[in-house]
Amino acid sequence: MPAVPTHAPSASLTHRLCVAPMLDWTDRHCRYFHRLLAPSACLYSEMITTGALLHGQPARQLAFSPAEKPVALQLGGSDPEALAACARLGEQWGYDEINLNVGCPSDRVQQGRFGACLMKEPGLVADCLRAMNEAVHVPVTIKTRIGVDDMESYEYLRDFVQQCQHAGCSTLILHARKAWLNGLSPKQNRTVPPLKYDYAYRLKADFPQLEVVLNGGIDSVAAASGHLQQTDGVMIGRAAWNNPWLLAELQNALFPDGPPAPALRDEVLEYYGRYCQEQLARGTPLNWLIRPILGLYHGLPGNRLWKNHLVSQAPRRPDDVTILDEARQLIPIAPGTV
Ligand SMILES: Cc1cc2nc3c(=O)[nH]c(=O)nc-3n(C[C@H](O)[C@H](O)[C@H](O)COP(=O)(O)O)c2cc1C
Incomplete structure (x- = not known):
């Protein structure tokens, strides 16, 4: 045990x-x-x-x-x-x-x-x-x-x-x-x-x-x-x-006096990408890891493309975390600004 x-x-x-x-x-x-x-x-x-x-x-x-x-x-x-x-x-x-x-x-x-x-x-x-x-x-x-x-x-x-x-x-x-x-x-x-x-x-x-x-x-x-x-x-x-x-x-x-949230969704994505890498090394399937982040760009242009890319690519490339960056590029807003 x-x-x-x-x-x-x-x-x-x-x-x-x-x-x-x-x-x-x-x-x-x-x-x-x-x-x-x-x-x-x-x-x-x-x-x-x-x-x-x-x-x-x-x-x-x-x-x-x-x-x-x-x-x-x-x-x-x-x-x-x-x-x-x-x-x-x-x-x-x-x-x-x-x-x-x-x-x-x-x-x-x-x-x-x-x-x-x-x-x-x-x-x-x-x-x-x-x-x-x-x-x-x-x-x-x-x-x-x-x-x-x-x-x-x-x-x-x-x-x-x-x-x-x-x-x-x-x-x-x-x-x-x-x-x-x-x-x-x-x-x-x-x-x-x-x-x-x-x-x-x-x-x-x-x-x-x-x-x-x-x-x-x-x-x-x-x-x-x-x-x-x-x-x-x-x-x-x-x-x-x-x-x-x-x-x-x-x-x-x-929590105005508490720790602030990250300023950008992109920052969160970067941190989570690192976490995904660690988890992939432990054998966690990528198509499971992407589920909670599908809504991260909710309400922004390109949101649907972002989701579709993750959902379609994760099962095909189960250990390739670069699909997160690829999907991000489908949001027509400069990286590091949203
Ligand atoms: C997919 C899903 C699974 C849920 N599973 C649980 C659960 O395991 N335990 C529980 O107490 N409530 C569960 N709920 C109910 C939620 O905790 C919450 O009470 C409910 O969704 C109402 O809150 P909301 O309007 O903010 O979604 C679940 C809700 C959803 C949508």
Whole structure:
């Protein structure tokens, strides 16, 4: 069994700006890229289920670069003992926070009795949080919805959150729409139920000690800054994937006294190119490494050509990092200026 690396705990874990856990998207390469854009953001792993972790290969699932820190491990599960064991593993591997997923509505997840359907079992969620908290020293947090199916009253959410808080959870990430457990796909469950930001604002007013991080549909600096008037943090999901440069803008706007974001997308590309070279030497396929950067020039002329070049060339030239520079040349803006 490979040795567990010991990354020092992060000195600066803040939830003011978070990048959402996204299965198949926010892997370690994506997080490395996001870290280049937003030095102060808290980054989340994809959800890993307790079953996959306890019976899988923790080295493959948990390894990450210290440059990604602070980074949170998101777990899916509903067995307190298994969650405690996985939380311990996460802490050993150097994660700065362990997060429990109580928001995923997929059928597979429901069959395993975890994710969003756990909102119907607040007692069990509290047991899980308590067991995780007892197992680790790093913070244990929860990411949840405002409700499921017909359980969508503010009062239900408030009581649910109160039980989480009593179980030692001091940070709550709220995807501010409910989930329909039957009839909608996970994708539809991210668009169809309406966003109700006021639930998050009310929670913050009712639980002033609780750190409330708002998630769902936040795609601009103005929107993030507005929500931060009433919440402690914002979590960005799809917008960070579609338009990663937003993270750099958020870094500068939300942390005026913090480390600045890189001034140019081209700088980020240069750093990431070096990272790709290191990763290629370790056998990571290039067509996997390019995925998080496809949106880097979002909204600029030549954006489509940039993307097409990367997507078409990476599978054909799997160890040739020069395709990044070639693709950049298709953006009709002088290199080193954007
Ligand atoms: C491709 C994809 C995968 C996702 N995987 C997860 C996940 O593993 N865990 C989780 O809590 N949420 C997951 N989500 C939901 C996001 O974390 C977030 O709550 C949701 O996209 C709403 O935020 P947004 O409007 O900023 O995208 C996923 C979303 C997407 C688009």
